[in-house]
Amino acid sequence: MTDTLAGGSGPIPGAVLIGRVLRTAAPFALMAALWQVASLFFPPYLFPSLVDVFWRCLEILTHWSQLVDVLATVMRILAGLAGAFILGAALALVMARSRAADGFFGPILTFFQGIPALSWVVFAIIWFHGVEFRIFFIMVLTTLPAFTFQVLGALRGMSKDLVEMVMSFRPTRAKIFRVMILPAILPDIITAWKVNLGNASRVVVVAELVGATGGVGYQLLQQQQLFDMAGALAWTLQLVFFVLIVQHILTVIETVAFSYRATSERSL
Secondary structure (H helix, E strand, O other), X not given: OOXXXXXXXXXXXXXHHHHHHHHHHHHHHHXXXXXXXXXXXXXXXXXXOHHHHHHHHHHHHHOHHHHHHHHHHHXXXXXXXXXXXXXXXXXXXXHHHOHHHHHHXXXXXXXXXXXXXXXXXXXXXXXXXXXXXXXXXXXXXXXXXXXXXXXXXXXXXXXXXXXXXXXXXXXXXXXXXXXXXXXXXXXXXXXXXXXXXXXXXXXHHHHHHXXXXXXXXXXXHHHHHHOXXXXXXXXXXXXXXXXXXXXXXXXXXXXXXXXXXXXXXXXX
């Protein structure tokens, strides 16, 4: 058994994968080691042992009364992102087709981008009574501009030659979208979801800290009042796990959807 591919041109795929995993894990392993060492010299409310944090994470995941708060936050993030994406994609289509719409909505979205998430939280608390609608409103308004501009940029970046070639076959609107538009904008859509996912997880925590009676943000507030750093880290890690899982799902979707690119590259 050799460590090279047929022809001796390079390392086997398994060795490459192991090397990538080790390089990715090394910084986190170092951070964990430094934290664990610090826990030996500082009190638990500053640097709790990672063992304590692990057991708190396990407690959250195995007790329904606590897991329901994680699920509530997850649903709020997904609902807000879905709403912002649908609205943003519709706006992008209108702006791409109409210069007047672009001139009208573009400055408004740019203005919205400059408003801090905390300001939207304050506005939502003043304007609305329902907690869920408040959080949905905050999530949509904070992620809408990024979705809109990302989809708009993808639409405008489509090759004019490609558009003319496809239109010469006089396809139906459904076929135009499936064959030409969707493949062209899907990479930017996935990128927008990846970027907004991290932003949304931070925004929802702020919204829950101020105006909710449940969720990860609310639980973080409880841990802060108790000076329970192990609990605060455990609840924070629930969101980190969620973001990593969804990021991985998006990467898998991207890999499957554009597998033809790798095939094309190998055939060159």
